[in-house]
Amino acid sequence: MSREGQAGQGRGERGARGERGRAPRPDAQDRRDAQGRTRNRGRSGAGRKYSAQAPSQRSRTADPARRVAFGVVRSVHAEDAYANLVLPARIRQARLDRRDAGFATELAYGTLRGLGLYDAILTRCVDRPLEQIDPPVLDALRLGAHQVLGMRVPAHAALDATVSLVRAEIGAGASGFVNAVLRRVAERPLDEWLADVAPADGGDAALAVRASHPVWIVRALRQALAAHRGTRHTADRDAELAALLEADNAPPVVNLVALPVAGGAEALAAALDDGAEPGPLAPDSALHSGGDAGRLPGVREGVLRVQDAGSQLTARALAQAPVPAAEGRAERWLDLCAGPGGKAALLAALAAERGATLVANEVAPHRGDLVRQALAAVPADAWTVRAGDGRTIADAPEAAPAFDRVLVDAPCTGLGALRRRPESRWRRTPADLAELTGLQAELLDAAVSVLAPGGVLAYVTCSPHVAETVVQVQDLVRRHPELELLDARTALDTVALDDLRLDEAEPAGAPEPADVVARTAQLWPHRHGTDAMFLALLRAPGA
Numbered sequence: 318m319s320r321e322g323q324a325g326q327g328r329g330e331r332g333a334r335g336e337r338g339r340a341p342r343p344d345a346q347d348r349r350d351a352q353g354r355t356r357n358r359g360r361s362g363a364g365r366k367y368s369a370q371a372p373s374q375r376s377r378t379a380d381p382a383r384r385v386a387f388g389v390v391r392s393v394h395a396e397d398a399y400a401n402l403v404l405p406a407r408i409r410q411a412r413l414d415r416r417d418a419g420f421a422t423e424l425a426y427g428t429l430r431g432l433g434l435y436d437a438i439l440t441r442c443v444d445r446p447l448e449q450i451d452p453p454v455l456d457a458l459r460l461g462a463h464q465v466l467g468m469r470v471p472a473h474a475a476l477d478a479t480v481s482l483v484r485a486e487i488g489a490g491a492s493g494f495v496n497a498v499l500r501r502v503a504e505r506p507l508d509e510w511l512a513d514v515a516p517a518d519g520g521d522a523a524l525a526v527r528a529s530h531p532v533w534i535v536r537a538l539r540q541a542l543a544a545h546r547g548t549r550h551t552a553d554r555d556a557e558l559a560a561l562l563e564a565d566n567a568p569p570v571v572n573l574v575a576l577p578v579a580g581g582a583e584a585l586a587a588a589l590d591d592g593a594e595p596g597p598l599a600p601d602s603a604l605h606s607g608g609d610a611g612r613l614p615g616v617r618e619g620v621l622r623v624q625d626a627g628s629q630l631t632a633r634a635l636a637q638a639p640v641p642a643a644e645g646r647a648e649r650w651l652d653l654c655a656g657p658g659g660k661a662a663l664l665a666a667l668a669a670e671r672g673a674t675l676v677a678n679e680v681a682p683h684r685g686d687l688v689r690q691a692l693a694a695v696p697a698d699a700w701t702v703r704a705g706d707g708r709t710i711a712d713a714p715e716a717a718p719a720f721d722r723v724l725v726d727a728p729c730t731g732l733g734a735l736r737r738r739p740e741s742r743w744r745r746t747p748a749d750l751a752e753l754t755g756l757q758a759e760l761l762d763a764a765v766s767v768l769a770p771g772g773v774l775a776y777v778t779c780s781p782h783v784a785e786t787v788v789q790v791q792d793l794v795r796r797h798p799e800l801e802l803l804d805a806r807t808a809l810d811t812v813a814l815d816d817l818r819l820d821e822a823e824p825a826g827a828p829e830p831a832d833v834v835a836r837t838a839q840l841w842p843h844r845h846g847t848d849a850m851f852l853a854l855l856r857a858p859g860a
């Protein structure tokens with residue numbers, strides 16, 4: 318039994334609106350074309366046919382891909398699991414082939430992303446609050462709704478398969494209820510449902526339902542876009558916000574990076590031979606859309622890694638920033654918040670190329686182990702891992718002498734990586750912000766305290782929330798007026814393969830030294846195809 322309780326259990330056969338709680342829409346019979354098919358059904362509603370079998374007579378054998386997706390969604394809701402961690406293990410366990418693995422991924426991730434919208438629609442289809450539905454049954458309904466409204470699964474197949482899933486995973490008692498509710502869902506195409514649950518002119522609250530984001534996140538993203546002065550090419554701010562929300566709901570293409578270590582270039586060439594496309598933004602990168610990247614040569618060895626292009630660019634921008642004070646000697650680099658080690662691996666490999674060394678610090682022991690694994694592909698004399706709180710780095714023996722380059726890739730709300738963490742938008746709350754921004758400030762102060770004269774600090778977040786980005790940097794330079802705010806946009810453009818057009822909306826000419834917005838860089842999923850990564854670069858005095 319799930320720890321969410323059993324509300325609604327046993328009430329399976331009743332409760333779908335239109336069956337009992339709500340009369341069918343008066344025009345339902347009238348919406349037929351000359352062939353007798355219902356009109357305005359959209360792609361998922363055309364020519365619906367349902368099984369002639371009663372739910373109780375249908376198969377108890379659910380297909381493996383749907384079972385995997387159901388298992389993932391249940392783990393997320395009942396055990397607070399992360400979908401991106403449990404899904405690969407379940408796919409392997411069920412031995413799904415590439416096609417089924419793709420289906421299970423889209424079903425699980427799409428259901429989790431679309432939860433807010435599907436719940437709004439399901440609320441219209443049942444005669445009780447959704448909290449009173451047994452949680453596994455509710456998750457099955459969400460999976461069914463996503464198949465009907467968000468995937469190209471014909472309604473009759475989605476209903477049959479979901480009812481079979483319920484019979485196999487939950488029990489026959491709920492199958493009639495699920496069948497009836499999903500029939501209600503399938504009565505209308507998505508655009509009709511959207512017009513009902515979220516009128517287009519209804520402001521941020523309606524936009525939040527339409528795009529299936531919590532409203533506080535919609536507001537935070539609107540504010541972040543405005544803080545970065547929008548763009549010239551997208552005159553309409555609302556349209557840009559809608560584009561951003563849409564990008565959050567699209568499965569991201571897998572980005573690969575080849576580390577500049579032995580075997581990296583060969584692994585990249587093999588991935589390109591396998592059909593990957595050269596990455597348009599980051600050097601030595603590729604876009605992979607051919608299924609499980611883990612099977613590519615070099616991935617297991619860690620010389621070819623899955624890493625968002627924005628992460629790659631921010632790490633390279635720090636590595637590339639001029640540090641004249643360190644010329645003529647081996648540089649010392651620090652990654653203060655290194656787990657699970659994505660940027661640390663790239664930084665360590667770049668450091669090794671130049672005879673520099675990297676200390677990778679991580680507070681969580683299990684994530685520290687992941688950092689060691691990530692660094693294993695880099696020559697061992699180029700890096701060490703410190704397990705500890707970054708706020709105490711100044712007391713660590715590893716901090717003497719001080720560091721020429723320091724990365725603070727801070728713990729953050731992750732609002733810029735919603736594409737890759739489908740459940741996180743529903744887990745985060747505005748209350749997380751206060752705790753995280755306090756921690757970010759303390760980590761930044763600790764990083765400043767171990768910067769060598771003339772050393773460069775990179776502050777990175779995978780959140781565009783202004784409290785974690787520009788406001789955090791404004792506070793930092795207020796606390797440390799000795800720091801020079803470098804032009805992070807130019808730094809990113811220097812390492813990028815293509816023009817990032819980061820300063821399109823800026824007035825012409827060099828930004829004012831104190832203009833935090835103009836001197837920091839914000840990448841966006843809808844503009845750059847990256848996570849919404851933020852970068853600020855600051856230099857200590859004494860160069």
Ligand SMILES: C[S@@+](CC[C@H](N)C(=O)[O-])C[C@H]1O[C@@H](n2cnc3c(N)ncnc32)[C@H](O)[C@@H]1O
Nearest residue numbers: 654655656657658659660680706707726727728
């Ligand atoms: C955004 S993640 C870093 C991602 C990493 N740089 C990468 O590219 O793979 C932030 C990391 O900071 C760690 N962290 C949280 N609090 C910390 C602290 N007080 N000191 C050091 N690390 C901390 C978290 O455990 C998490 O691994």
